[in-house]
Amino acid sequence: MNENTPEHLVVDELTVHRINVQEADGRVRMVLSNGERLPGATIRGKEYDPHRSHAGLIFFNDEETESGGFIFGGRDGRQSGSLTFDAYEQDQVVQVLGTDGPEGIVAGVVVSERPRRSIAEDLDAVDRPRAEDQSSEVIDDQMEGRERGRPRGFFGHRRGEAAVELADGEGRARLRLTVAATGHAAIQFLDEQGEVIFESDAGGLS
Numbered sequence: 001m002n003e004n005t006p007e008h009l010v011v012d013e014l015t016v017h018r019i020n021v022q023e024a025d026g027r028v029r030m031v032l033s034n035g036e037r038l039p040g041a042t043i044r045g046k047e048y049d050p051h052r053s054h055a056g057l058i059f060f061n062d063e064e065t066e067s068g069g070f071i072f073g074g075r076d077g078r079q080s081g082s083l084t085f086d087a088y089e090q091d092q093v094v095q096v097l098g099t100d101g102p103e104g105i106v107a108g109v110v111v112s113e114r115p116r117r118s119i120a121e122d123l124d125a126v127d128r129p130r131a132e133d134q135s136s137e138v139i140d141d142q143m144e145g146r147e148r149g150r151p152r153g154f155f156g157h158r159r160g161e162a163a164v165e166l167a168d169g170e171g172r173a174r175l176r177l178t179v180a181a182t183g184h185a186a187i188q189f190l191d192e193q194g195e196v197i198f199e200s201d202a203g204g205l206s
Contacts, residue, residue, distance in 0.1 A: 031058045035073065042066045043089055043120040054080075065089055077102060089118040091149055108156015113169070114149040122148065168192075 004010055018037040021030035031039055033055065040050035045064040056071030065088075072081040078101040084092035091114055098107040150171030155164050164177040176188040185202040 027060075027062070027064050029060050031060075032056075033058075038071070041119070041123060043118065043123065046120070048123045049126075061088075068092065074100075087114045089120065090114040091119060104159030106156070106158050108154055108158075108163075110151055111153040112149050112151045 018031065018033040020028055021032075022028055028045075033039070035053050035055045038050070038052050038054060038056055039047050039058060040052065041048045042058075042060065043065050052071065054071035054073040056069055058069035059067050061067045066086060068083075068085040070081070070083045074080060078099075080099040081097070083096040085094040087093045091112075093112050093114055095110040095112070096108075097110065099105065150167065150169070152167050152169075152171070153165065157163065160181045162179045165173050166175040168174050170192075172190070172192055173194065174190050176190065177186075178188075179185045187200040187202075188196050189198040191197050
């Protein structure tokens with residue numbers, strides 16, 4: 001029989017706004033939160049200006065740096081969920097996503113490439129003018145020219161069309177495989193401007 005003790009608490013129902021899971025030395029390893037209290041991007045224990053309004057679950061590595069998480073939300077005809085895995089001190093390199101809105105459903109896996117530097121450099125560049133209450137144009141100027149990562153691959157479906165898309169190092173789609181709901185299948189090769197330079201059309205599969 002379980003009993004309530006300082007080490008073991010048993011409750012039938014618990015209502016909270018946020019739960020922090022910590023190591024014995026106080027390092028935060030996981031946060032489960034509502035949309036109002038989900039932490040902003042966190043690098044080595046420093047939390048930057050919150051930019052998320054979703055409820056979710058955020059994971060942190062041994063150095064109290066965000067390493068991935070799960071967020072979800074929806075309203076006014078829109079629904080979304082995202083599970084991400086981050087590079088070291090960077091943004092996500094793998095994202096499992098599902099969105100639904102007036103434009104249709106998008107669901108799949110996105111693989112991205114990130115620069116080999118800490119994202120804290122970018123966050124600091126944005127935080128300084130924001131702290132000084134400067135305009136969004138100033139913040140955009142601070143970020144101009146900073147390489148922030150690019151998508152390299154997608155597998156899933158977009159608005160009824162199953163697709164596999166591979167991109168080059170600049171994030172430009174260069175190979176696309178699609179199958180429409182009707183069974184029409186195609187393979188496309190694209191140039192740097194996104195123009196189709198070769199297409200193999202298999203027509204209906206049925």
